Amino acid sequence: MFPTTTVGSLPKPDWLAEPEKLWAAWRLTGEALQQAKERAALEWLREQEAAGIDIVGDGEQFRMHFVHGFLEGLDGIDWTRKTRMGIRNNRYEADVPTVTGPLQRPRPVHVPDAAFMRRHTTQKLKITLPGPMTICDTLADGYYGRRADMAMRFAELLNAEAREIEAAGAEVIQFDEPAFNVFLDEVREWGLPALERAMQGLRATTVVHICYGYGIEANIQWKASLGDQWRQYEQIFPWINASSVQQVSLEFAGSRVPHEVLRLLPDKTLLVGAIEVLPGKLESPEEVAHNILEATRHVESARLVPCTNCGMAPLPAALARSKLHALGAGAALARRQR
Numbered sequence: 054m055f056p057t058t059t060v061g062s063l064p065k066p067d068w069l070a071e072p073e074k075l076w077a078a079w080r081l082t083g084e085a086l087q088q089a090k091e092r093a094a095l096e097w098l099r100e101q102e103a104a105g106i107d108i109v110g111d112g113e114q115f116r117m118h119f120v121h122g123f124l125e126g127l128d129g130i131d132w133t134r135k136t137r138m139g140i141r142n143n144r145y146e147a148d149v150p151t152v153t154g155p156l157q158r159p160r161p162v163h164v165p166d167a168a169f170m171r172r173h174t175t176q177k178l179k180i181t182l183p184g185p186m187t188i189c190d191t192l193a194d195g196y197y198g199r200r201a202d203m204a205m206r207f208a209e210l211l212n213a214e215a216r217e218i219e220a221a222g223a224e225v226i227q228f229d230e231p232a233f234n235v236f237l238d239e240v241r242e243w244g245l246p247a248l249e250r251a252m253q254g255l256r257a258t259t260v261v262h263i264c265y266g267y268g269i270e271a272n273i274q275w276k277a278s279l280g281d282q283w284r285q286y287e288q289i290f291p292w293i294n295a296s297s298v299q300q301v302s303l304e305f306a307g308s309r310v311p312h313e314v315l316r317l318l319p320d321k322t323l324l325v326g327a328i329e330v331l332p333g334k335l336e337s338p339e340e341v342a343h344n345i346l347e348a349t350r351h352v353e354s355a356r357l358v359p360c361t362n363c364g365m366a367p368l369p370a371a372l373a374r375s376k377l378h379a380l381g382a383g384a385a386l387a388r389r390q391r
């Protein structure tokens with residue numbers, strides 16, 4: 054009961070990239086960089102195992118950013134042609150690369166990372182990929198003309214990547230779609246169809262992660278503007294429940310998400326956020342257990358996977374380490390109290 058996992062990203066050590074920063078540049082190049090990524094991924098793997106995390110991952114140590122890591126491996130994107138764009142419906146602005154031609158995947162992107170992780174652990178392995186809608190909200194389109202068309206092309210490439218990641222030994226493949234909480238109507242129109250295309254034919258367990266974003270300032274301000282009750286999940290969960298995705302990762306602990314929304318996913322396994330990702334807060338195992346047991350008021354224990362609210366990449370490494378251990382210990386406590 055209550056197998057644990059994380060959303061995916063974990064902080065980079067300061068010898069790999071500048072800490073507590075998204076899109077932080079690598080400190081090394083070439084073979085030295087590859088070795089440093091592997092060392093960082095292994096250190097986080099051992100930390101997850103020591104903390105009692107059941108479904109482990111690479112902490113996204115092989116990629117600079119959860120979206121651009123995949124995009125860097127594709128053809129059709131001009132990285133020198135930067136377009137200033139409002140991201141997540143103008144929550145913040147960024148200079149993003151531009152799609153200038155047909156998108157292609159000339160070679161596998163994260164498949165070698167998955168194979169490396171498979172060689173080093175016998176635990177269940179989860180690999181994360183960005184979802185098509187969130188990709189389309191993180192780069193500019195100078196070629197396809199319609200976001201829905203560009204999303205479907207990304208979905209085809211993601212599907213090819215996911216099938217190879219599965220063949221490399223990952224049991225769980227997660228697609229990150231924070232944009233689902235922003236463009237609600239478009240989720241039904243083309244976001245969910247594109248996600249289903251990305252998952253087509255997979256035998257691995259499929260997950261979609263939908264959150265209110267990393268614990269960075271722009272997101273903290275956005276959350277403050279959403280009112281006393283965050284109702285976004287209420288609109289999209291019925292559509293998600295009717296889809297073929299098997300598991301849904303959602304924000305829960307310390308958020309203003311009404312807890313009853315868990316009831317809108319009666320046919321899915323839920324990765325419930327029992328750990329917040331704001332800087333400066335460390336949960337005790339008792340608090341984590343409380344969050345898990347609170348969720349069991351709305352969803353049977355057998356469908357519940359305690360998780361983090363979002364990735365922990367922007368947090369100080371020591372805090373993220375402590376949170377991993379709090380998650381493992383809290384789930385163990387919840388099993389005893391159940």
Ligand code: ZN
Nearest residue numbers: 264266363364
């Ligand atoms: Zn997230």
